[in-house]
Amino acid sequence: MSVEEYSVDDPAFVKSSAKRQECPEADRPEYAFIGRSNVGKSSLINMLTGRRALAKTSSTPGKTQLLNHFSMSTAGKDWYLVDLPGIGYAKVSKKDRASWERTSREYLTKRENLMCIMMLIDSRVPPQKIDLDFMVWMAENGLSFVMIFTKVDKLTIADREAFLPRYKEQMLKQWSAMPTHFVTSAAKGDGRQDVLGFIAQTNPIYRKPPKLD
Template identity: 45%
Template sequence: MLIKQVEFIKSATKAPHYPPGDLPEIAFAGRSNVGKSSLINALVNRKNLVRTSSTPGRTQLINFFNVNGQFTLVDLPGYGFAKVPLAVKKQWGPMMEHYLAKRANLRGVILILDVRRIPVAEDIQMLHWLQSYAVTPILVVTKCDKVSRNERGRQARIIAQTLGVAPEDLNFFSALNKEGKDQIWQRIESALSEKEPGNSAAADETT
């Protein structure tokens, strides 16, 4: 996809504050410090559209971006061992599950995993949420430049087995050399072209 324009729309935590759902949406989710910001910036050819940080958990809201006036990119809060107040962490699960369950124009979610790490319970839960709400999961394995080819293959088998998916469902990405960028865009464009998912009959709640 040729990126001509990317604009920040707004941040939100609840459905009444979401922007109008008149464009299809692709959301990004993953454990804190998994490379989500770097992936988003690389895909849209921007250096600082989404702030990268060595401190996990900086994204504590649902952030919406308009891409080419064609679809909305949604940056979901990172989960895991983020150094944020416990009260905030407790809000993340319900906030994200509500978005995944009720956002009628959601077409797919990029679930991001670190090639060096075995998926944790939150990763598995996120995948189960997507499956239960009939939302297309796009599995992206980041930081591939940090391991050898042999190690990548070994880790891919472990990641796929842990998640209960086929190894060919994994899309590998490196922020250093942009490996995998075109393949991920192909998956995104395929998800955007799909009709509304089965759970789309449920309109966004306003309370």
């Protein structure tokens, strides 16, 4: 029996957009990475693509400031990955933060080719209100999302066993089931096949929007 190995071909940075109207044409399936600043969004993009510096990473939270489109190809199908600014970063001025939140929310609710939002969550920290609230907001707006737990290489063996049941217990207070989730490490490559497999299986659902004239 052979196990299918997914990879990303021809990964490339396309453009940074200040708002949805500036994004590239919605002509292929798209996936958006969202999560608190420093959760590891840019690092995960680099891990999935096998490129160390495709998306800029930083230990200074709040580095990603625009809607950053990357083009990818998996199993012969083109798709976009979007790196969004981190939610809830306190050191940016309140006004800037509110404006970025508006941009992100507008993009997430209106982008025509968005297949699924990938909500990144640091596996080392207990469930945060801002993350829990954001997941409720996505559900209320009818947006599909999956959870991606990051940085599992930083957990002790005991915590690696315990963090998911702990998170699930919290989720089940608000949700009837735990959403689809993946466990990843950008440092060690854990979860790469799971995430790419999910994307490869979701890509064929995309339908090009009809051209209106």
